[in-house]
Amino acid sequence: MPALVLLGAQWGDEGKGKATDLLGGSVDYVVRYQGGNNAGHTVVVGDQKYALHLLPSGILSPGCTPVIGNGVVVDPAVLLSELSGLQERGVDTSKLLLSGNAHLITPYHTTVDKVTERFLGKRKIGTTGRGIGPTYADKINRVGIRVQDLFDESILRQKVEAALDFKNQMLVKLYNRRAIAADQVLEELLGYADELRGFVADTTLILNNAIDEGKVVLFEGGQGTLLDVDHGTYPFVTSSNPTAGGACTGAGVGPTKISRVIGILKAYTTRVGAGPFPTELFDEDGEALRRIGGERGVTTGRDRRCGWFDAVIARYATRVNGLTDFFLTKLDVLTGWEQIPVCVAYEIDGKRVEELPYNQTDFHHAKPVYEMLPGWSEDISKAKTFSDLPKNAQRYVKALEEMSGAPISAIGVGPGRTETIEINSFL
Ligand code: GDP
Ligand code: IMO
Ligand code: MG
Numbered sequence: 001m002p003a004l005v006l007l008g009a010q011w012g013d014e015g016k017g018k019a020t021d022l023l024g025g026s027v028d029y030v031v032r033y034q035g036g037n038n039a040g041h042t043v044v045v046g047d048q049k050y051a052l053h054l055l056p057s058g059i060l061s062p063g064c065t066p067v068i069g070n071g072v073v074v075d076p077a078v079l080l081s082e083l084s085g086l087q088e089r090g091v092d093t094s095k096l097l098l099s100g101n102a103h104l105i106t107p108y109h110t111t112v113d114k115v116t117e118r119f120l121g122k123r124k125i126g127t128t129g130r131g132i133g134p135t136y137a138d139k140i141n142r143v144g145i146r147v148q149d150l151f152d153e154s155i156l157r158q159k160v161e162a163a164l165d166f167k168n169q170m171l172v173k174l175y176n177r178r179a180i181a182a183d184q185v186l187e188e189l190l191g192y193a194d195e196l197r198g199f200v201a202d203t204t205l206i207l208n209n210a211i212d213e214g215k216v217v218l219f220e221g222g223q224g225t226l227l228d229v230d231h232g233t234y235p236f237v238t239s240s241n242p243t244a245g246g247a248c249t250g251a252g253v254g255p256t257k258i259s260r261v262i263g264i265l266k267a268y269t270t271r272v273g274a275g276p277f278p279t280e281l282f283d284e285d286g287e288a289l290r291r292i293g294g295e296r297g298v299t300t301g302r303d304r305r306c307g308w309f310d311a312v313i314a315r316y317a318t319r320v321n322g323l324t325d326f327f328l329t330k331l332d333v334l335t336g337w338e339q340i341p342v343c344v345a346y347e348i349d350g351k352r353v354e355e356l357p358y359n360q361t362d363f364h365h366a367k368p369v370y371e372m373l374p375g376w377s378e379d380i381s382k383a384k385t386f387s388d389l390p391k392n393a394q395r396y397v398k399a400l401e402e403m404s405g406a407p408i409s410a411i412g413v414g415p416g417r418t419e420t421i422e423i424n425s426f427l
Contacts, residue, residue, distance in 0.1 A: 002211045002259060004426065005247045006327075008224025009263035009317035011271040013297070013304065015329035015412055016264045017041025017050075020057035020220045022410075022417055026427050028215040029065045029207060030058025033250030034240035035222030036073040036105060036135070037082075038128040040298025044415045048089070051298050054079050056220050060091060067203050070101035071240065071250020073135040074147060075110075076192040097206065098199040100148035103139045105131040106160075106189065108167050108180050115175045125236055126273030128299050136239035138163060147200060150193040153186075160185050204252030211257050216427065219247040225263075225317040226271075233363065236275025244321040262426060263323040263406065265314055267331045267396075270304040272297050278366045279307035279343045293333040310343040310368065311403035316356040318405040325424065326404060328397060329412035331389075332419075337375040340396060343368035344403060373399055381414045383421055 006023070008014045021043040024030060032039075037053035043060055044050075050060060054074065058064040068074060083093045109131030116134070117124045127133060138144040143163050149156045161182045168179040211217055223242040226232045231243050240246065244261045248254060268289055271277045281289070286306045289295065295304035317323060334340055346353045346366035357363050376390040383389050389397070389411075401408045409424040 002214060003217045003219070003253065003257050004260040004262060005219040005221065005244050005258055005321075006262045006264065007221030007242055007244060007321060008227075009265040009321075009323070009326065010224050010269055010310075010313055011226045011277075012222075012224040013040075013270055013272065013295075014224060014264040014266045015327070016220060016222075017043045017052060017057045018329070018412065018415060018417070019262070019264050019327045019410070020218065021045070021060055022420060023218055023426055024058040024061030024064050026216065027058065027064055027218045029067055029210055029217045030056040030061075031067040031069050031203075031207065031217060031219045031247075031251050032056045032072050032222065033069045033219050033247045034071045034242055035238065036130060036132050037075055037078045038130045038132045038238060038299060039222035041220075041222075042298055042415070045417060050086075053082060053299060055082055055086070055093075055096070058218065058220070059086065059093060059096070062092060065095045065097060067097045067207065067251075068099060068102060069203055069251035070099040071246060072099070072102050073105050073132060073139075073240075074098070074102050075105035075131065076189070076196060080192065080195055096199045097201045097203050098147060098196065099203040100146065100200045102147050103135055103144045104147060104149075104189070105135045106145060106185055108164065108185065109134040109138070111171070111177070111180065112167060115171070115177060119175060124274060130299070133239040145189070147196065150189060150196060153190060156189060157182070157186055160189070207251055207253055208257070211253065217253075219251060221246070225320060226313060228320075231320045233275045234360065236273065260324045260426065261321050262325045262327055262409070263314075263317050263321060265317070265326045265328050265400075265404070267328055267334055267400070268293070268309050269307045269313070270295050272300070272302055272304050276364045276366070277305055277307060278346060278363075279310045279368045280305050281307045289333065293330055308341045308343055308368070308370070309400060311400065312343060312346060312354070312356055314400070314404035323406040325409040325426065326401070326406050327410045327412070328400065328408045331393065331397065331411050332381050332413045334375065334396070335380055336377055339372045340375050341370040341372055342399065342403070344371045345369040381419060383413050386411070386421055386423055389421070
């Protein structure tokens with residue numbers, strides 16, 4: 001079982017950090033393949049809580065090598081401060097590997113992200129403001145700056161000046177902002193070079209060799225399936241591919257090497273930022289999910305929008321990712337409801353629809369069709385096996401599994417590493 005992908009099956013914040021950390025002790029490499037510090041992955045180890053943004057959650061497992069792949073966008077200031085924050089807490093960060101082909105988020109990318117959102121006004125995406133979209137846009141436009149450019153001052157200067165020629169026209173003439181000086185950006189970027197040099201490696205070669213030698217490699221997705229720029233709720237998405245295929249392009253590993261794809265699935269649904277969300281709740285149930293589930297963004301501190309479980313989305317995630325398993329998280333949060341609604345299909349313009357509509361306007365009009373499942377009131381946070389769960393909690397999990405199209409191989413009953421029911425081994 002050499003290579004596994006672990007990814008979000010909904011709109012992010014499903015509990016990927018916890019799931020990655022749980023497997024981290026048994027894997028050799030944990031690799032981030034897309035996104036950047038828009039992610040916020042929480043790991044709880046004993047009484048210690050960690051919020052990871054750019055570093056793979058495997059960095060907390062001593063035997064595991066953390067890798068930032070070519071598909072990630074890297075804000076060097078954030079990377080260095082995250083590393084020093086972990087070092088201060090006694091975490092060994094020396095094994096980190098960073099792809100020289102990963103693109104850099106520079107100060108002008110974060111500026112453009114923020115001014116674009118302001119310019120969009122009511123039509124804004126609700127981005128994290130971390131410069132993600134503008135950095136990926138530059139990558140696709142072939143005017144991006146890569147990690148390897150930090151080590152060649154004259155190339156770096158040419159690239160920064162070329163990028164700013166255009167960006168400054170836009171900032172000054174369109175957005176009425178001050179121009180950004182190339183010298184200032186260069187000085188800042190060059191200041192990171194020495195500290196980063198030791199981490200930079202040919203990560204594609206290392207990972208392929210590791211897989212060929214039978215080492216276990218885990219690819220940790222950021223964001224989630226419905227935030228994917230190709231398969232998500234475009235334009236209300238992030239600018240990368242969190243779906244399973246993204247692990248191949250974002251790490252330079254062929255699809256034939258990937259043996260398992262695990263979808264992290266929350267027992268209800270949340271979303272941060274703008275965009276359609278059929279099962280969203282605006283009543284006290286939504287408020288209760290937010291309160292009990294602690295649904296507040298790890299990166300931006302924004303309240304997450306909350307709603308019931310949506311099986312149409314789960315089925316879609318199974319399809320576009322080729323999921324082999326689900327890890328169902330936060331089942332404990334649903335304790336106490338007499339009945340729990342689950343969305344089994346949508347009604348769109350009077351018609352019942354079982355699959356996620358590819359048409360954006362249809363999805364905006366989708367109304368959830370609910371089935372009621374009986375709830376439970378017993379505390380489940382100490383459950384260690386499936387049979388420890390109350391009968392109605394077992395029924396809820398089985399119903400979700402049948403609707404979602406892949407086996408549920410683990411269940412989260414609390415934020416801690418040990419608060420997990422393992423049904424099938426992932427390794
Ligand atoms: P990620 O971005 O997918 O890693 O998820 P986040 O860390 O943004 O949000 C998930 C939140 O749920 C974190 O606060 C986790 O500590 C917490 N969490 C994860 N799994 C469980 C679980 O099974 N039960 C409960 N109650 N909390 C969980
Ligand atoms: P993790 O990895 C939830 C959302 C933002 C916004 C949209 C685009 O913790 O699950 P961006 O800054 O990426 O251009 O914003 O995507 N978003 C997330 N929502 N969890 C995340 O990461 C997210 N990363 C980005 O709120 O709607
Ligand atoms: Mg998160």
